[in-house]
Amino acid sequence: MSGTAQWWAAVVLDRAPSDAPAAFCADLGPDALLAGYRAGAFPMPAPDEYALWMNEARYEEQVAEGIIAAPPGAGEDAFGVAWWCPDPRPVIPVTGARLGSRLARRLRNSDLWTTTADKAFGEVVERCAAGRTPAWLTADLRAALEALHARGRAHSVEVWEEGELVGGAFGVRVGPVISLDSMFGIRPDAARVAVADLAQRLSEAGGLLLDVQWDSPHVRSLGAVPRPRAEYLALLRGGPSAGPPPGEERPASRLG
Known part of the structure; x- marks a missing residue:
């Protein structure tokens, strides 16, 4: 250490x-x-x-x-x-990610999108960094995240449309939580689908929460709820440890 x-x-x-x-x-x-x-x-x-x-x-x-x-x-x-380390901490329970009725209906009626986990981590980070202001995803941070991904501690979820990466999200896994650093979408609602998909995969791996770090109306619309910092820290220290999210390709329509 x-x-x-x-x-x-x-x-x-x-x-x-x-x-x-x-x-x-x-x-x-x-x-x-x-x-x-x-x-x-x-x-x-x-x-x-x-x-x-x-x-x-x-x-x-x-x-x-x-x-x-x-x-x-x-x-x-x-x-x-x-x-x-904000107080309160906005988190999405793995069973509480929201798609919205319109998007859920659209997913159910289409097989256009598929999702994976940890298949394109570097590309997801690169897309999240592109054009962002302030440019907090510096070269040093990206290199460290890549190293943690190689160790199985940083994860991405990808949304695909006919082989093209159209959305994604990534974060670091600690205890029962994935701390969700960033997301992107080049198709409407692709980032929202990435978050819902990651929540489901983390649940299957024994996880409890996606930490979305900064509170905002946008993350509230994804299902985030404010949790007292003391509760969040206690969960990190004493909660169960989740495994890596399963990575196989799945239809996004299952989320609808």
Whole structure:
């Protein structure tokens, strides 16, 4: 275990700020990345030097006072990666993903789309990164995610239309949760289908929740409900451990 991973193992985020980063840690190696997710946080790297400077200017005092965690001896570069642990935490129970009646009906009446899991992880991450502002899916983070995927700890779900990737989502698996980092769709509702498909596959693997990280009307429409951070962290620490989601190709019509 790396030194940063050992540091993360001792970090307790129950009393972290609800309106500021819970921690700053620039180490995005795969061990540290997984340890951060296990602690209940997710990373938002600064996309440029200005964002790094803004993090330092806004939060340096809280880090110095110990309100925001940081590894011992962390310098100004630590402010390049903010780790968040919102309270409340928006989550989608694996039995609670919503398609909406219109989309469910359309899926039932069509066999155009199929889904898989972990068949095109790198391409899903690349599509999620394309054109996003701020560009938080940095090269270092993407490399660490690829490493975790190779270890069987980061997963993707893909939506296909006649062999073309038209939607997807990806995240990191910790305990009974997949922390859902991002999603994309180049067809209407393809991202929504990806989330519903991943929820079903995670349920089959013994999982309980998709953590959608940031609350918004959009994630509420997908079935997300706010859960107190303390409950979410307790589940990570003491809940069952899910296995990897099954990956075989399936018709999306089954979700309707």
